[in-house]
Amino acid sequence: MGRSPCCDENGLKKGPWTQEEDEKLLHYIQKNGHGSWRTLPRLAGLNRCGKSCRLRWTNYLRPDIKRGKFSHEEEQTILHLHSVLGNKWSAIATHLPGRTDNEIKNFWNTHLKKRLIQMGFDPMTHRPRTDFFAALPQLIALAALREQLGGGTAAADQSRAGAGVAIVQQAAKLQYLQSLLQSAATTIAAAASSAPSSYTEAAAAAALGLGAICSPQLTAALDSSTTTTAPVSSSVDNASGQLLACTFPEAPVSSEEDEANNQQQQTGLSSYGLSRADDVVDVFACHGGNSSSLPPLTDLSDAASNLPVDGCMRSATASFSFGGGSSCSPLPWPELFFPDDPLITDFL
DNA sequence: AACCCGTCCAACCGCATCGAA
DNA sequence: CTTCGATGCGGTTGGACGGGT
Numbered sequence: 304m305g306r307s308p309c310c311d312e313n314g315l316k317k318g319p320w321t322q323e324e325d326e327k328l329l330h331y332i333q334k335n336g337h338g339s340w341r342t343l344p345r346l347a348g349l350n351r352c353g354k355s356c357r358l359r360w361t362n363y364l365r366p367d368i369k370r371g372k373f374s375h376e377e378e379q380t381i382l383h384l385h386s387v388l389g390n391k392w393s394a395i396a397t398h399l400p401g402r403t404d405n406e407i408k409n410f411w412n413t414h415l416k417k418r419l420i421q422m423g424f425d426p427m428t429h430r431p432r433t434d435f436f437a438a439l440p441q442l443i444a445l446a447a448l449r450e451q452l453g454g455g456t457a458a459a460d461q462s463r464a465g466a467g468v469a470i471v472q473q474a475a476k477l478q479y480l481q482s483l484l485q486s487a488a489t490t491i492a493a494a495a496s497s498a499p500s501s502y503t504e505a506a507a508a509a510a511l512g513l514g515a516i517c518s519p520q521l522t523a524a525l526d527s528s529t530t531t532t533a534p535v536s537s538s539v540d541n542a543s544g545q546l547l548a549c550t551f552p553e554a555p556v557s558s559e560e561d562e563a564n565n566q567q568q569q570t571g572l573s574s575y576g577l578s579r580a581d582d583v584v585d586v587f588a589c590h591g592g593n594s595s596s597l598p599p600l601t602d603l604s605d606a607a608s609n610l611p612v613d614g615c616m617r618s619a620t621a622s623f624s625f626g627g628g629s630s631c632s633p634l635p636w637p638e639l640f641f642p643d644d645p646l647i648t649d650f651l
Numbered sequence: 652a653a654c655c656c657g658t659c660c661a662a663c664c665g666c667a668t669c670g671a672a
Numbered sequence: 673c674t675t676c677g678a679t680g681c682g683g684t685t686g687g688a689c690g691g692g693t
Binding site: 392 | 677679680682683687
């Protein structure tokens with residue numbers, strides 16, 4: 304229970320390791336193994352605490368350490384495993400031979416986390432963040448429009464009475480809806496274009512779904528290159544929004560399965576599942592999967608169950624419920640613009 | 652050339668966990 | 673069962689470095 308006092312001891316060197324120290328440590332471990340880290344520094348002739356020696360060995364000197372940039376596959380593995388395991392860096396590291404937990408942690412904090420945030424994903428939950436401000440320009444414009452059209456006094460209303468005003472108001476409402484939907488679809492498509500492939504299928508599918516409502520052109524553009532029965536997860540090409548096949552080379556299902564399942568159930572961490580087929584794992588498992596699949600990582604099944612049978616669309620759309628949950632209104636303050644319109648209110 | 656700022660990453664710190672006494 | 677030492681793990685820090693102004 305108690306804390307190790309080793310690093311509190313005075314007189315022990317701290318800070319960066321010198322080449323001489325490295326050589327001593329490497330030499331000793333190669334000859335004797337590390338044995339007890341506590342006694343190792345003394346036996347190896349190092350003025351360091353055992354903890355520091357262990358860290359230096361595991362993170363730097365170990366001969367099987369892989370150096371250099373993370374490959375795309377490694378990135379995908381990290382993203383996926385993090386969505387399942389959370390910040391269990393050591394557990395994640397066991398699936399990436401030659402990579403240390405420290406290295407993965409650093410890579411996550413400096414690259415992947417930021418990228419997810421930029422894409423509008425919550426890096427902890429791997430779910431889209433609610434961003435009310437995305438629709439703010441439309442809200443402001445519509446508020447101004449509404450003010451002009453019918454937001455004034457009763458007298459003013461009377462003076463504008465007539466079918467003409469009503470028609471214009473309806474047109475404004477429709478414009479508002481289309482504007483918001485278009486904006487959402489475009490945002491998703493843009494996010495997908497810079498996304499790691501783990502995320503792009505959901506984004507593309509969600510954009511497709513929204514596009515179907517608001518923009519036939521966008522829908523056609525996305526749909527023409529979408530293969531809804533693709534056997535593996537897909538990604539969206541940066542330039543064109545085309546869906547590209549992308550396999551997932553790790554098979555991270557292991558002893559952590561139980562823990563992962565628990566975590567999924569507790570937090571609804573991810574919008575995608577995990578399935579296995581001949582050492583190729585679907586990042587999204589949105590095409591049916593098989594019996595060994597982990598259960599869905601999302602608690603958004605309500606939203607998903609209302610959608611077409613296509614599994615991909617289901618999981619993807621579930622993950623892109625813009626309100627941040629199935630029970631929330633996906634758009635901010637609908638009552639502001641459609642106070643008396645139950646249809647619109649329900650829709651929103 | 653000097654400064655600023657952001658990024659990267661090795662290393663540290665402190666808590667958690669495990670196992671032996 | 674309790675205590676305590678050893679180790680593991682995750683969060684955080686701080687220095688090196690590079691690019692921009």
